[in-house]
Amino acid sequence: MGKAPIAIISKSCNCQSIVVFGSLPDPSNKQRTKNKKTMPHIINLPKIEDPRGNLSFIEELKHIPFKIERTYWIYDVPGGQVRGGHAFKEQQELIVALSGSFDVVVDDGRVKQTFSLNRSYYGLYVPSGLWRQMQNFSTNSLALVLSSTPYNEDDYIRDLEGYKTYRAL
Numbered sequence: 001m002g003k004a005p006i007a008i009i010s011k012s013c014n015c016q017s018i019v020v021f022g023s024l025p026d027p028s029n030k031q032r033t034k035n036k037k038t039m040p041h042i043i044n045l046p047k048i049e050d051p052r053g054n055l056s057f058i059e060e061l062k063h064i065p066f067k068i069e070r071t072y073w074i075y076d077v078p079g080g081q082v083r084g085g086h087a088f089k090e091q092q093e094l095i096v097a098l099s100g101s102f103d104v105v106v107d108d109g110r111v112k113q114t115f116s117l118n119r120s121y122y123g124l125y126v127p128s129g130l131w132r133q134m135q136n137f138s139t140n141s142l143a144l145v146l147s148s149t150p151y152n153e154d155d156y157i158r159d160l161e162g163y164k165t166y167r168a169l
């Protein structure tokens with residue numbers, strides 16, 4: 001396959017905005033199914049609306065395609081700070097903006113997508129092997145991360161050039 005032309009594609013809906021740098025193929029149905037496991041995408045979580053306050057929930061292997069081995073959260077982020085900025089060889093994750101908003105930039109070494117998270121009933125599924133960083137945190141934002149693995153520093157790729165080499169292998 002030849003090198004993809006550089007283009008900027010913007011997509012938006014009421015839940016997210018995606019800015020893609022690079023070009024994306026138009027997938028067939030078979031490819032779409034495969035993409036669900038290999039491409040980052042928004043998962044609509046259950047939402048029980050109630051005048052007393054709404055409720056959402058996540059069950060492993062039902063709403064997300066992995067078993068939850070670890071949960072962590074990022075909070076009290078000073079304005080302008082960036083978190084993440086690495087890839088995981090094995091870990092899959094779901095990122096939810098439980099409060100406030102932030103952007104997750106996901107990069108496969110060729111295409112970069114920005115997902116703006118600002119609702120607690122949307123989760124961003126990030127498959128293993130992708131570079132991701134979190135930025136543009138709003139005041140008092142709270143980022144919940146569900147992870148498919150226990151913490152393991154050996155699973156991290158923290159060097160972007162090293163990541164590109166890893167992807168090319």
Ligand code: TYD
Nearest residue numbers: 070071072082083084085086150151152156
């Ligand atoms: P890290 O994942 O490197 O976050 P960031 O890329 O945003 O800097 O984690 C920061 C530190 O926290 C790092 O020293 C490892 C530690 N940490 C744990 O001990 N357990 C965990 O589950 C996580 C996510 C991080």
